[in-house]
Amino acid sequence: MTFILDDYDKAILRELQEDASISNLNLSxxxxxxxxxxxxxxxxxxETGIIKKFTTIVDENKLGIEVTALALINLTPFNRETIHSFLEDIDRYPQVQECYTLTGSHDFLLKIVAKDMESYRNFIIDSLMQNSAISRVDTSMVMSTEKRTVSVPIDEV
Incomplete structure (x- = not known):
């Protein structure tokens, strides 16, 4: 369902995406x-679900989390049961920040963070690969983050 937003709604969304901690008085x-x-x-x-939640973005580097990886996942067999099992597993892992279902030669893309390479390796082997439906994991390591946002381009809606 698509909602029609007026200029005030869009302004509210722009401001809250910039700073969700702004007081209602300052926002108004x-x-x-x-x-x-x-x-x-x-x-x-x-209430309409356009705003899903208010949150805090943490600088993981300042907490000593040095590794960000993008992992392409394939499941075998790729069916409702294995997908459901995989997604239940993913929900339990705080290291997995994002999970996307894909078209093409891979089934899922995961954004995974870890303290260091050893922690990442241990997570892949000891946790993720415990799901027997995972047939392949291709990982690309993030060298640096050039742009990162959670903001939606409000002017395009």
Whole structure:
């Protein structure tokens, strides 16, 4: 289901994507609405599911998490049962930050973080590969992150 957003809704989303900790009072001043109207609109964006949640982005490097890897996964057989089992496993691993179902020659793409290469290796062997449906893991190591955002381009909706 697609929702029609007016300029105020879009402004709220832009501001909250920039700083989700902004107070309703400051948000209302930035977008030019009364605090009560701004709060009502923000609650509506949450209730309709357009805003999924408010969160904090942590700098993993400052915590000593040095490895980011992109792992392409193949399952055999690729069917409803193995997919369900794989996704249940993935949900249990905090190292897996993102999981995408793909078309083409690979079934899934995982973004995985680890303290170091040894921790990454141990995670792949001791945890991920314990799922017998995983037939192949191709990993690319991230050398540096040039752009990273969780913001959606609001002006395009």
């Amino acid at each position: 001043k930035k977008i030019g609405l009364s605090p009560s109207a701004c709060l009502t609109r923000t609650k509506n964006l949450v």
